[in-house]
Amino acid sequence: MQTAQLLEIRNIEKRFGGLTALADVSLTIKRNEIYGLIGPNGAGKTTLFNVLTGLYVPDRGEFEFDGASLVGLKPYRVAESGIARTFQNIRLFGNMTAMENVMVGRHVRTHAGAIGAILRTRRTRDEEAAIRSRSGELLGYVGIGQLAGALSRNLSYGDQRRLEIARALATEPKLLALDEPAAGMNATETAELRRLLVKIRDDGVTILLIEHDVKLVMGLCDRVAVLDYGRKIAEGEPARVQKDPEVVRAYLGGALP
């Protein structure tokens, strides 16, 4: 049974000492949509990501992802259940090649253990070959196939962002959570990124997107939510949200006449 909604976040609250980073945030992400999460700096977007992917435990509230609760799961279990993420400040394995980075992403969907590796059984060798070929495919998919052998820390900024997406896709996610993927990109790179995201969505992966580039969000997302000081102040279609007086106030400050 597949419901229309993939992820339901209910009344999430997260406090750091006296600071309430997230207050009673609820949102629902439907299957196969691109869902944008915007808001001024410090609004709690990344905190929500960290709570969602198990890095932080929320003080209150819950999520239901694909019919199962995720609250309190360790990050690796979250990845196992089908949420993959990228990081705002790129976190690649710098001294591994692009190929190896993606191969690490295959970890969660493969099984070879120590014994298999030591005895180099038929099954392990086959699996290893499959990991390699799939990783190569994914590098091609995001458009950096020719850079497979390059060290990830030597890649250009835009290519590193792509590589992070390829690595996340290697975990076969149902939901791909991207933390500011267009940050630091020029206009051409942003346009390419946008095409890539549409392609990923068309191939059946739901996307949750944090982004500062309002133009990108507005043109790309099916629905957006706006966070401000840890509260959700608006949600809906981009064009409607854009005109919401509360949103305008959050971004520009003060009341407009």
Next chain:
Amino acid sequence: MGDWIERLEKLRSHRAAPWMGIALIVVTLMILPFALASVGTAWVRITNLAILFALLSLGLNIVVGFAGLLDLGYIAFYAVGAYCYALLASPHFGLHLPFWIILPIGAAVACVFGVLLGAPTLKLRGDYLAIVTLGFGEIVRVFLNNLSQPVNITNGPQGVTLIDPFRIGKIDFSRTDNLLGLAFSGPIKYYYLLLVVLVVAIVINLRLQNSRLGRAWVAIREDEIAAQAMGINTRNVKLLAFAMGASFGGVAGGIFAATQGFISPESFVFVESIMVLSMVVLGGMGNVWGVILGAILLSFVPEILRYTVEPAQKALFGRLLIEPEVIRMLLFGLALVLMMLYRPAGLWPSKRRKREFSEADHS
């Protein structure tokens, strides 16, 4: 001269060159103990000890080199393996199990100790982990020293004596056998056995390095949070590194106990942990061949000094001015300082380590 180089190049590019190289190494290793024995049996023993240290270094390489977990108490696993063997094959308890049963037991018990050390230290990194592992190594030694009361298990500081040598069928590793006109002494037999174990250890190391697990270890070393986000169960993967590393120590310890015939807690002091770690760091963390090189160098150079420094001083000054031990430590310190200055990634670093250190240079 140019003719020679040309010929050498031709030889190198020959299709069979790698096989010839391997054959050459094998033959050398086969003849080596007899050549050493003709100089003195002591040198065969020293070589055996060097191979044992190479085994230890390969084990520690998994923990430190692959997974990046700094372990300063590694010798504890060596001790665990040695005591396993000593207690199960000596008059102390009257048990005399054959070695091929005890070595796996020793490896398994060391594994358990590896997990015991790993479990409480999962959240620690770097300096903090180093301190805890250091403490762990000391705790094991203190236990061995004191577990003679109320029930005598380890026989305390006196250690365990009369440990059985290895026996394979009728071949006794403590006696000399003559075969094809060659005298196979005890140390020479252990040498061949150790060589086999070393080859197995190398194969295991290399295969782990290029596996799903090996990648997971490197990923954890590079960025633990990203590794978790990619679905790596960092807890299990780290524990596995500790356990696998420890099992190498356990096996090496068992063979050590058999070759010595006597062990006491004194053989497993903190300095030995540092020694093994130095071998790994000096040789080149993460690179199997570098680590072995480090073990061989640090095992042999002190012995060579021991045999040359004393006679040299006596010949030059007529008496002994500086103890060989003092010179050994001096040179050891100097070597480490020079290493850190000029080859921080090790004598024979892995490609990855080289990159890490070159990054540090550029930034």
